[in-house]
Amino acid sequence: MKHLIIGTAGHVDHGKTALVKAMTGVDTDRLKEEKERGISIELGFTALKLPGGRKAGIVDVPGHERFIKNMLAGAGGFDLVLLVIAADEGVMPQTREHLDIIQLLQVKKGVVVLTKADLVDEEWLDLVRAEVQDFLKGTVLEKAPLVIVSAVTGQGIGSLLELLDRVAEDTPAKTAAGPPRLPVDRVFSVTGFGTVVTGTLVAGEIRVGDSVEVQPQGLITRVRSLQSHGEKVKFAGAGQRVAANLAGLEMEQISRGSVVAGVNSITPSNRLDVHLLLLKSAARPLKNRARVRFYLGSGETLGRVVLLDHEELAPGAMAYAQIELEEKTVAVKGDRFVLRSYSPMQTIGGGVVIDPAPGRKHRRFRSEVLKALETRERGTPAEILEQYLQGNPELPDIVDVAAGTGLQATEIEELAHQLARQEKVKIVPGDGKVYLSLTDVYRRMAGELQQMLESYHREFPLREGYPKEELRSRKFPALNNKVFQFLLAALEKDQLVRCTAQAVASPSFTGPGPEMNLIINKIRKELAEACFQPPAWSELAGAAGLSENASLELLQHLLRTGELKKVGENLYFLDETLRMAGHEITGFLREKGEITIGELRDLLQTSRKYALPLLEYFDKERITRRVGDKRLPGKALG
Known part of the structure; x- marks a missing residue:
């Protein structure tokens, strides 16, 4: 209805x-x-x-x-x-x-x-x-x-x-699509119920029990009850007068001009991009940076008009402008506003919001700025979406895009798939959401990332790749960790990177080069020959001619790949050697039921220097269980 x-x-x-x-x-x-x-x-x-x-x-x-x-x-x-x-x-x-x-x-x-x-x-x-x-x-x-x-x-x-x-x-109805938006024109308190706000629901729908957000204050609350024209209702749609009882808020926290909206659906801003008309009846031209009274929805605030293509605007003329407000307001693209002169207070003009939350101040008299604003105001939905993504390369989701463009979320998703088929937009899915990037931006980003990875691999050939968190903070600081992981998943699916739990590598990265592999093989051979009496790692690294940094890098590499296992301070065994020791100990315990340090020393033909740390290692692995001076079978042996 x-x-x-x-x-x-x-x-x-x-x-x-x-x-x-x-x-x-x-x-x-x-x-x-x-x-x-x-x-x-x-x-x-x-x-x-x-x-x-x-x-x-x-x-x-x-x-x-x-x-x-x-x-x-x-x-x-x-x-x-x-x-x-x-x-x-x-x-x-x-x-x-x-x-x-x-x-x-x-x-x-x-x-x-x-x-x-x-x-x-x-x-x-x-x-x-x-x-x-x-x-x-x-x-x-x-x-x-x-x-x-x-x-x-x-x-x-x-x-x-x-x-x-x-x-x-014959009068068009307000749109019920998208999140609710209720500009507040009255706030009062009802004994036993708390804070009540009234206004005209200009978009969307609202239901009893809904979570909503009061902006620009950023207060999240719940709709306790609703009335429309004095009658209790469970639901209200766009175009209705609504009184909403909001849970947990004090009357003083809200004022005329606040907006009750869907949670995270609208962004407060001190700045708006607009197309402005100065009325023919205005008493004088409007100068750049003139102070004005700005009216939008049910709100009023003071601000200054930054004319982007005029030094002053003549009565009856139009111009693109940024309004710099003294207090935050909330708007969506297409909202109409009114300007009154600061003093004397007279209506002098108004216009339409083009961008409700521009990320930066615009430089004046720049053709690219004016062209972008014209596209944003009059372009096709596809042009508007592409332009928005050009200016917001950090993977906005569809909700963000809807808030920034004034397009409906369903329309954006349909457009995104259409443009993806044309290879103009890259869709990055994750956690039930859809994140968007221009394909050119995505490819450029992937190219820059691959260069960073190649450089990292040259500097650290023994590491599995660039640590994820370090990479995110350096290359993608605007992305939270969750969205960054979605981006990596998309890049890996496109075979542009290879990921492990903690690092990102180039798909072509094969690990240590020939020279380092010779050193690794030499160390592996020495450890295999030493069997249960391996030399200290510092001795192995020194014999291989490795610097302190190179020694640490190689040790971390061998530990990460599992070729080496740390048994004690400066004491490392080959994984295969430890498996041999474990096999010997297991057999002995099954036959004898217990083992001492001396018995392990004789069993492995080693010394107490190695037997004790080996038993402590197998205690941690639950192969053995210490009881006094003896070891009994651990839980891993049942």
């Missing part, structure tokens, strides 16, 4: 709240001050059942110029707008400013309502109608239907509801 939000707009005291009451029976002014002053100060909310049966949410906004920021907090969720103009006054300053905001936010569906028809005659109504039609030329509401009503007498209210029903039928 399609859910829609109908919002009001218009000058103060033009009858917006009275109109909503005539349509719904609900007075949306809830504050004492609003009742006393007769004007709306805060946002008002109610529901409207249209003649066709559809239930829509209504957001009633204040019209006074002092409360424009409150109006903006609600306007970001509008699907359809009621532009309210009092027949006795016509177009007024906030009518113009509210229409500018509707234009900047691109709320393309609406109805123009001339209220207070009971206060004027037909001739005056005709003049006001003509004025309004001229006023709307060239705007998103140029072709919007117009209806004349009186909230006092009820004139035209029925016609307005029927007209709204028809317009609502």
Whole structure:
């Protein structure tokens, strides 16, 4: 079912709240001050059942110029707008400013309502109608239907509801795809329940029990309960007004402008790439680095506009820009925003978010920067994906790509497989996720990695390969260990590297060269001939003419390959010699049931110098078990 939000707009005291009451029976002014002053100060909310049966949410906004920021907090969720103009006054300053905001936010569906028809005659109504039609030329509401009503007498209210029903039928619904996003426009506490936030769910779906994240604060919480238009629900979809009771959070931790979103689905940033329009009505050009008030969703913050291709922007002109914010905000690609001048506070422009979290500041007047922004704004999904991967080479997963491009995760996965078949994108799977890289970047990365491995093998020919963690920290510091392992698995599958548990090697690496193999064979022969009375390793290395470093490298190599086993300090045996000793000891124990150091010395025709460390070695291997001065069969012998 399609859910829609109908919002009001218009000058103060033009009858917006009275109109909503005539349509719904609900007075949306809830504050004492609003009742006393007769004007709306805060946002008002109610529901409207249209003649066709559809239930829509209504957001009633204040019209006074002092409360424009409150109006903006609600306007970001509008699907359809009621532009309210009092027949006795016509177009007024906030009518113009509210229409500018509707234009900047691109709320393309609406109805123009001339209220207070009971206060004027037909001739005056005709003049006001003509004025309004001229006023709307060239705007998103140029072709919007117009209806004349009186909230006092009820004139035209029925016609307005029927007209709204028809317009609502043609109004596109918000997307239910992707993670939920709920800009918070109100926070309060309910005794016995805790913190409650309200807002318009602008994307996705939300359910009771869901884990969600409040951004930009980064607070992970759980949805304890949900309401929509005062009724308890277990589920809410995009386009609905929602009140969510959040578990474990204090009211002071959240504020208007926060966003309740899927966990890890959106990234806060102090910087946004945007396409910006300065209104024709702006009083002066917008200079580079001008300080402005920035409105997005239900939030407001201060920032500076960095113009990327202008020194100053003339009224009516457009430009690519970076907004540098004084506080973090959260956005997705395609979000609309509004700018107001710092002082005096007037709406001067707005535009669309191109990149919600650019990784760096852009250099101004650079053609490649402008071209990249143009592609990001207007390119095909495939072009946008390729461009994003070009700028993010460190294997982003599909969730990251979706957050950075504004594309849907399902669309990205389909595109990735399509581009993989064209050998433009490399897919790296792992742990149920999909990580992406441009194929050219992947191949270049593999080539650089192979050069590092070859260099390492030349320097350390006796090692099994480059230690994984050292390689990750030097070559891939931005990758966590898990993603790095997925990358290595992909490289090994493509036969570009060879991996062991702890190291990475080139597929062509064969280990020690001919000269070192001669030394290894010589040492192996000496140990075999010495059998159970081997010389100390330092003697073997010295006789082979090895330096201290080369001696250590060779020893580690032989231990790692299992050719040598350490039995005592500076004492090493060939693996085959130890197996022979183990065989002799096992046979003796089965026959005699126990063995002493002296008996082992005689059995192996060696000396106590070697017999004692051998028995201690076999104790560790559980072949033997020491009891006093004797050894009995260990657990390994059953």
